[in-house]
Amino acid sequence: MTLRITQSMLFTRALQDIRNSSRGILRAQEQVATGRRLNRPSDDPSAMLRLLPLRAELQDFANLTENTHLADETLNAAASALEEASSVMTRLQELLVQASNGTISTSDRKSVGVEVDQLLRHMVGIANSSRGGSSLFGGTRTESAPFQLVEVDGRAHVAYRGASERHEIEVAPGVSTTLYAPGNQYFQRTDRSATTITGTTGAKSAGAHDTGSGYATLDVTFAQLDPTTLPSGITPGSGIANSTAVGPLSFAFTAAPASLSIGGGPPLAVPVLNGEFRTANGDTLYLDVATPVSPATGTLLGEADLSTDLGKTVTRVDFSTSPVAVRDSLDDSVLHVDVSTLQRTGSDVVTFHGTFDVFTALIAVRDTLQNPGNLSADESQLRLQSLIDEVSNAHDAILTGLQEVGIRGSNLELLRSRLDNLIASDTDNLSNIEDADLAETISEMTQKQFNFEASLQVSARIVQTSLLQFLR
16 A cells, blocks of 8 residues: 655644644743743653652741741740849849848838839739730730739739640741740749748648648637537626637536636636636636536537638638638638647738749738738848748749740750751752753753754745645
C-alpha cells in the first residue's frame, strides 16, 4: 500500500510544529519572568511532590516565627512588671527597717502605714498588668484581672481569680513555652510551716490543714452554760454573757453556812442573784443561785464561741470534740484549734508561719503600722522586726519569678536561632527544586526562539499552494 502525503497532512504537521515551538518559547519566557522552573504541577509532577511538603513546612515555620515574636514581647512585658514589683518590695523593706526602729513615734508609724497601703494597691495593679487586653499573670484565664483586693471592716486580703494552668504556645517544632503564667506562683508563693496561737485563752494550734495566711486574731467569747450540766438551784445570771470562764468548771455547795464555789475559787454566800463567781484562775462566771444546790458537787460546762472574722462567723465549742475548725468569711480560710486546754475568753494572735506572700506581707506591715488592734509600742516593734524576714522571703519569690522569666527568654532566643536554621535549610531545598537557572533558561529560550523562526520559514517553503496545484 502506497502512502500518499496530502496537502492537508503538510498543513497539519506544519501547524503542529509551530505550536510546539510557540509553547516552548512561552514556557521559557515564563520561567525567565518568574525565576521559577516549576510554575504548575504539569511542569514536573515528581518535583512538585517534593515541593508541596516543603512549602507547607515553611508556612508552619512562618507561624512559629510569629509565635516567637509574640512570646518574646510578652516575656519582656512580664519581666518589666516583675522588675517593678521588685522595686516595690525594696521600698517596703526600707520602710519596714525605718518603722521597726524603737525611736519612731506612733504618728510617724501611721504615716508610713499610709505609704505601705499605697504600695499594696500599686502591687495589685502590677499583678494585674496586661498586654493587648490579655492579663500577663492570669494563666489560661486572660480575659479578666487575676487579682482582687478584698477589704471588709478594715481587714484585707488579695484573692487570686486567675487560672492555675499555664497558657502555652508552640515556638518550635514540638516545643512550647509559657506565654501567660499563673500569677499566684510569683505574687502568692508560700512555704507553709507551723501555725502558732499566742495569748491567754489556752487555745492551741491543732497543727494540720490550716489554710489561713499571715496574722489573724482568734476571738474566744462565752456562749452559754450547757443546760444538761446545771444542778438544781443554779441558773445563768443576767450578766452571764460577760463571763470569762469556759470549759469544764467544778462546783461545790456548802449548806452551813450556805455558799458555793466555782472552779476551786473562793466561795460566795448564797442565795444570790447574778453573783460574780471567780475561779482559782481569776476567771468569772455570773450565776443565780438558790438553796439548796443539788447535787452539792459536780461540773458545769461553759461553752464558747470561736471566731477569726470579728464575729461574722462563729464556731460553737461544746468541748465534746477537738480540734475545732474555725472558718474565716473574708477569705474562706480555716484554722484548726485544739480546745482541750481552752479555759477563758479573750483574743489570741494567730501566726500562719511561712505564708507571708507579697500581698500578705504588705497587708501585715500596713496593719501593724496603722495598729487597729491597739498593740503596745513594744508589741508593734517586735512584730515589725519579725516581719523583716517575711518581707525578704516574699521579695525572693518575686526575684525567683523574674529569674524564671529570664530563663524562658534565653531559651526562646535559642529556639528562634534553631527555627531560623530550619527555615534557611528548607528555603535552600525549595530553591534547588523550584528555582530556574536564569542563564540556562535564557539560553534555552533563545534556542527555542530560533527553532520557532526556523519552523515558520520551513513551513512557508513547504506549504506553497498555487491555483494550478490546487486544480491538479
